[in-house]
Structures are given as structure tokens and as C-alpha cells.
Amino acid sequence: MRKYIEGSMAVAEAVVLCNPNVISAYPITPQTHIVEDLSQMYANAEFKGQFVNVESEFSAASVCLGAVVTGARAYTATTSQGLLLMSEVLFNMAGMRLPLVLTCANRAISAPINIWTDHSDAMALRDSGFIQLYAENNQEAADLHYQAYKISEDDSVRLPVMVNMDGFLLTHSFEPVDMPTQQEVNEFLPPYKPQHYLDVKRPITFGSMVGEDGYMEVRYNLEEAMKNSFAVIEKVTKEFEAKFGRKFGIFIDTYKMEDAETVIVAMGSVVGTIKESIDLMRANGIKVGLMKVRTFRPFPKKAIVDCLKNIKNVIVIDRASSVGAGGILATEIRSAFYGNTTTPKVNSYIVGLGGRDITIKTITDIVGNFANVKVQDSQFVELDHKYMQAGDDYLKTI
Amino acid sequence: MIEIRIHGRGGQGSVTAAELLGFAAFNSGKYVQAFPAFGSERMGAPVRAFLRIDEKEIRIHSQIYTPDYVIVQDPTLLATVPVLQGLKPEGVVIINTKKTAEELNLDTKCKVITFDAWEIAERVIGRPIANTILMGAFAAASGQIPFEGIEKAINERFKGEVARKNVMAAKEAYELVKGGKNESKSRSNS
Structure with a gap:
């Protein structure tokens, strides 16, 4: 019911x-x-x-x-x-x-x-x-x-x-x-x-x-x-x-992958927000799709490589970071491609920590900027720089 | 999709209002998603609750930034919380206040509906809790939910005399807003 x-x-x-x-x-x-x-x-x-x-x-x-x-x-x-x-x-x-x-x-x-x-x-x-x-x-x-x-x-x-x-x-x-x-x-x-x-x-x-x-x-x-x-x-x-009669994928699930050049990879509730973002971007002619990871352990290396091996660009959204190593899902996805003949460009984005809202704009901005960045270490997205020095700034006042 | 943002203070039943409006819309065969703005809420602190209503499955899981409707449970929030932020140009704001829309003179081109929900609450329910009354006002203003849906939702949550009085109070607000006398006249000429 x-x-x-x-x-x-x-x-x-x-x-x-x-x-x-x-x-x-x-x-x-x-x-x-x-x-x-x-x-x-x-x-x-x-x-x-x-x-x-x-x-x-x-x-x-x-x-x-x-x-x-x-x-x-x-x-x-x-x-x-x-x-x-x-x-x-x-x-x-x-x-x-x-x-x-x-x-x-x-x-x-x-x-x-x-x-x-x-x-x-x-x-x-x-x-x-x-x-x-x-x-x-x-x-x-x-x-x-x-x-x-x-x-x-x-x-x-x-x-x-x-x-x-x-x-x-x-x-x-x-x-x-x-x-x-x-x-x-x-x-x-x-x-x-x-x-x-x-x-x-x-x-x-x-x-x-x-x-x-x-x-x-x-x-x-x-x-x-x-x-x-x-x-x-x-x-x-x-x-x-x-x-x-309900399907959510087995190890992974996909959305609008057919002709996708760029694929966003994510886990959890942000997946729904990404689907909405994809519909908007596709209406503007951007060929973007989604690979949701449903099973993270065991890590479904084969399913992931099969899904992404012919994709040009992969954007991994991590809602956590291994301090000193970066986005965990991104690291494991990059590792899954080691030894494979084709490898997509995989970039890693740390998003939405501590409840920071992930909006459609968060997603479309990442996709919009992707072409301009080289393969690089994990990037924290939407940082508010005024908070970074807040502690030191305060100490100067007392 | 229709998006609704409810502003209130902790203890005024904003989250309950979002839940019950969602329940009413769900019973009319709509897809719904109701959720609070997740904070460390306390009595009296400004709180927000959100509701989405759609004909198809709602997939997005972010907060509401450009609502179609804003409901303000407490007039004192107008001075401290940007309640109109992001409200769509064709949107509607429903405010519990003794003042008329003209007296409030809000910086908006949206339709502004005002009425004294606490007066109704004190008189009909016997407590200054306006959430079910504003639900009745929303049903009338939006046409999204028949009043019977509001009645059913209230009866689902409350029992006996409390339920009966809340339905009566909500009905009064529904009829008042349906009458259209509490709307701003500035919508078309500004």
C-alpha cells in the first residue's frame, strides 16, 4: 500500500x-x-x-x-x-x-x-x-x-x-x-x-x-x-x-547514459537532484548522464568499468573525503580503471559536507566548468572563503 | 511542480503544517515531499518547513529557494527573516498579521494575502496556534487542495474537540481567503 x-x-x-x-x-x-x-x-x-x-x-x-x-x-x-x-x-x-x-x-x-x-x-x-x-x-x-x-x-x-x-x-x-x-x-x-x-x-x-x-x-x-x-x-x-516491481539498480544504476559524453557519479539522495539537473542540461543540448553507485561495498569494479569505459568525462561527487587522499568514491573509480585500455577523464568533487545543500546549480556549475579543468586532485566545491580564516581573524581581535 | 515555504517560530507547528498539507495533497492523488529546514530548533527560534507538490515523482532533494507560495506564521518574522526571498514573480505570500497588505507595504510585486490568524485561533481554538488556519488559507489561495482534504488531514493528526475546533478555524480562514477581500490590490499596477 x-x-x-x-x-x-x-x-x-x-x-x-x-x-x-x-x-x-x-x-x-x-x-x-x-x-x-x-x-x-x-x-x-x-x-x-x-x-x-x-x-x-x-x-x-x-x-x-x-x-x-x-x-x-x-x-x-x-x-x-x-x-x-x-x-x-x-x-x-x-x-x-x-x-x-x-x-x-x-x-x-x-x-x-x-x-x-x-x-x-x-x-x-x-x-x-x-x-x-x-x-x-x-x-x-x-x-x-x-x-x-x-x-x-x-x-x-x-x-x-x-x-x-x-x-x-x-x-x-x-x-x-x-x-x-x-x-x-x-x-x-x-x-x-x-x-x-x-x-x-x-x-x-x-x-x-x-x-x-x-x-x-x-x-x-x-x-x-x-x-x-x-x-x-x-x-x-x-x-x-x-x-x-520496483527497480533501483543492482550494483549501479544509470540515467540518460545512451549518448552521454559526460557522466556524473554519485551516491545517496543527491542522485535525485542530479537527475533533475541532467534533464535541465539536456534541454540545453549538453549530453550528460548519471551513474549511481548503490552498492559501495563490495566495490562493483566490473559494473563501473563496463558502464564508464566509453565515456569521455566522469565527474565524481563525493560527500566525504579521506583527509590526505581526497574523494573516496573518486579514488576508487580511478583505481578501477588502472590497466584498462580506455580511461575516461575522472575528476573528483567534494560537495555537501555537513549538510551544505547541494542544489541543481551546484551540479550544473560543476558540469559547466569541467571542460576548463585538467585532471586534478579532489576539489572542494562552493567554499565560502570568509570562514576559512575566521578563527585567526578572531584571535587578532582579543 | 509547486513549491511552498513556511516560516514560523519553533513551537508554532510549521513542520506539522507542511506535513499535513502534504498529506492532503497526497490524498488528492499528487506526489508530495514535505521536510523541515533541518536545524537545532528551539521554541521561539525562526524555523522553516518546505513542501513540494507535483503530478509526477519528485526526485530533487535540495531545499526550496524559489517558492510559488510563502506562508508566514508569525508577523514578527517580517522584520528579521527574509521571508520573501526567491518568491516567484507570480507567487503568493500568506501572512498572519493584523495589518492589511497596504499597511505592510512589502517590497514585492507578488500577491499578498493578510489576515489575523491569531484572532481566529484565540476565538475558535482557544490557543494562539495558527498552523491549521493557515492551511485553510493556503487551500483557498492555491486551489491545490479541496477543503475536505485539509479537514481529513487535521482529523488524521488531532482527535475529538481539538480536531473539530481546528477544522472550524481552518474553514473560517478558507472562506475568508476565498472571498478575496484580504488580498493586496497592488499586484497588477506595480
Whole structure:
């Protein structure tokens, strides 16, 4: 049924439809509404699993870890500093190959403290062993959760999945979202049947120390599990498309690529704004298209190279930066082309950090100036120079 | 696409108004997107809420800079917040104020609709909360949403006596604005 619903509520309802046994989360802006809605559904007995209140994100993640090793389906949600506080546990969950779905309401990282959206938080966890999926709008954000559990729990994968949705821009926006029935979700997502869990009749242990004799092999298996997830993500996405009739791409999605000379690459809610920008630019005869990255981990190198190999110009929009190396998505896309016979001109733009609004003009200006710049390091876009010296200027006055 | 920007102060229900107007438009079969200007809002601080209404899917996820309609919940904002910024030349601004459009003498060629929403609120609802009243005014001014849609949206959010009084107050504003007596006369000759 199509509902007019806040993004956070759509996600909370989607999570409950997935029948997790345990939810543990700690409220933090802009994820708060998801947790509020879940605890409300728990209080109303609409969510029949356990909701475990905790005093921090570290505990929330630890509760989830403990739940999953007993064979439970678990869920948590966080953002920004909360994700960083969870990070020690989250690396462990991936290393122990524990399925989990975590919603990250993407937000900037301190300092300076800032509660608004960018992808710095999720990017800090990119090497954790989590599968990372990015939503373009609230429909996709809700839909990714049904798929995320199925991917996460597949026996050839057994990896936690982070569903990324831009804080505020998606979490706090009311949009129409098609919500499936419990019956439909049950048909799509079977109950979790864990192969590895704690059971006194069949004693095993999780997270024990492994020395130099075996650590590399365990980490190799983790790498292989991530590779295996390509096939599982593809299968699950196609099953979802067939059952629910909604398509958002598998590893990537494209828009108006047919005759495109310039392609913009991006993730998250800015994708919709870019589509509008492309329609405007095409009306003015500019042959521009979009490649959206939906699956960031595993990094879909093949799909990206196949999509962009005959393109002249590639503009990568990064909503985060690896300090000292620049745009992360851009760096990985450039790397994907190493050794390829054809390589597009790839330039990297850091945009929209800390909630800085990305407008149609932001996008059309980048495209408009692209022909004038050589291949260069990542550029911060739309900087307001009066802020850069503000601290030093102030010190001179006191 | 029609874009609406609501200005108010924290606690006046601007975000609720955007949500409920969106709900009403959604029920009339439109695509909608309602969202707040995301700040660290507090009681009394200037806030903004946004609404987009379209016949097709709304893909853009940036703030609204060139609205078709501006709704001002609190007359004191006129002195401190650039509420008319970016309003389209053919746009409309609806302001809760005791003053007439001529008395306000705003620097705009847009249609200005003014009425004392707090007077209606105090008299009909018993509290100086104007958000549902301005929803009624918007429905009349824009023709985008039938009044029944506003009524349904109010009843969705509020219950019992509170809902009934809010519907009554919104209806009064709807009829007032439909009557057209509260509009600026300067639109065509300036």
C-alpha cells in the first residue's frame, strides 16, 4: 500500500516487517525518529521481538552481537559519532561473519560538531567488512532493508549490511512510499536459519584469538565472503524486482547514459537532484548522464568499468573525503580503471559536507566548468572563503 | 511542480503544517515531499518547513529557494527573516498579521494575502496556534487542495474537540481567503 510517510517511519515499519528477534539502538540525531518509531511499535506490541534499551551505541552494537551469536535476527540504527562508538564491535561482527542489518542515517563526523548529512560516518567504516548499500530516496531506503537481511543471512555471505540513507534529507522527509504487507515480506524473506550459533549441545566459540598461523586465512575467507556477496546481491535484487516491481539498480544504476559524453557519479539522495539537473542540461543540448553507485561495498569494479569505459568525462561527487587522499568514491573509480585500455577523464568533487545543500546549480556549475579543468586532485566545491580564516581573524581581535 | 515555504517560530507547528498539507495533497492523488529546514530548533527560534507538490515523482532533494507560495506564521518574522526571498514573480505570500497588505507595504510585486490568524485561533481554538488556519488559507489561495482534504488531514493528526475546533478555524480562514477581500490590490499596477 502506498503511504505518505516520514523516511524514518518507513524504515521502522520495514524493519518490523522483517521480524527481527532483537532490536537494540541508542537515539542520536538524525537517526532518532527510527528508534522512537520502533520503540513505539514495541510498546504497542506491533513489534513482538525484544527491544533492548542501552546506555550507548557501544552497548547497542554489543547487544546485537550477542543476539546474533545465539542465532537471532538483529537490528540496529545509528549515525556519525554513534557509528564511530560502535565501530570496534562492528569490525568484530564482520570478522565473526555475523549477519546484521544496520541503518546509518548518514551524518558528518565531529569536529566541528555538526548534525547534518554527509557520508563521512559510513566511509570511516568502509574497511570494516560491512556490505554498504546507499539509498536514493525513501522508497529505496525502506526497500533495501528487506533485501539487506536476505543478503546478510545468505550462507555464502554471512556479513553485516549497512543501509545508508542521508540524514534529514531522507530520514525527516515525508514522501510517498509503497509498503508491502507482512505476507509479501514473509514470502520474500524466509526466517533466519543460522548455521553457526551458540548451542550447549554443540559447543562452539566466536571471536577467539587466532595467531599468525590462521589469522590471514580467516581474513581471506572474509574477503571471499565479500566477493560471494556480488552474486547474492544480484540474485536478491532481481528477486525483489520481480516480486515488488520496483527497480533501483543492482550494483549501479544509470540515467540518460545512451549518448552521454559526460557522466556524473554519485551516491545517496543527491542522485535525485542530479537527475533533475541532467534533464535541465539536456534541454540545453549538453549530453550528460548519471551513474549511481548503490552498492559501495563490495566495490562493483566490473559494473563501473563496463558502464564508464566509453565515456569521455566522469565527474565524481563525493560527500566525504579521506583527509590526505581526497574523494573516496573518486579514488576508487580511478583505481578501477588502472590497466584498462580506455580511461575516461575522472575528476573528483567534494560537495555537501555537513549538510551544505547541494542544489541543481551546484551540479550544473560543476558540469559547466569541467571542460576548463585538467585532471586534478579532489576539489572542494562552493567554499565560502570568509570562514576559512575566521578563527585567526578572531584571535587578532582579543 | 509547486513549491511552498513556511516560516514560523519553533513551537508554532510549521513542520506539522507542511506535513499535513502534504498529506492532503497526497490524498488528492499528487506526489508530495514535505521536510523541515533541518536545524537545532528551539521554541521561539525562526524555523522553516518546505513542501513540494507535483503530478509526477519528485526526485530533487535540495531545499526550496524559489517558492510559488510563502506562508508566514508569525508577523514578527517580517522584520528579521527574509521571508520573501526567491518568491516567484507570480507567487503568493500568506501572512498572519493584523495589518492589511497596504499597511505592510512589502517590497514585492507578488500577491499578498493578510489576515489575523491569531484572532481566529484565540476565538475558535482557544490557543494562539495558527498552523491549521493557515492551511485553510493556503487551500483557498492555491486551489491545490479541496477543503475536505485539509479537514481529513487535521482529523488524521488531532482527535475529538481539538480536531473539530481546528477544522472550524481552518474553514473560517478558507472562506475568508476565498472571498478575496484580504488580498493586496497592488499586484497588477506595480
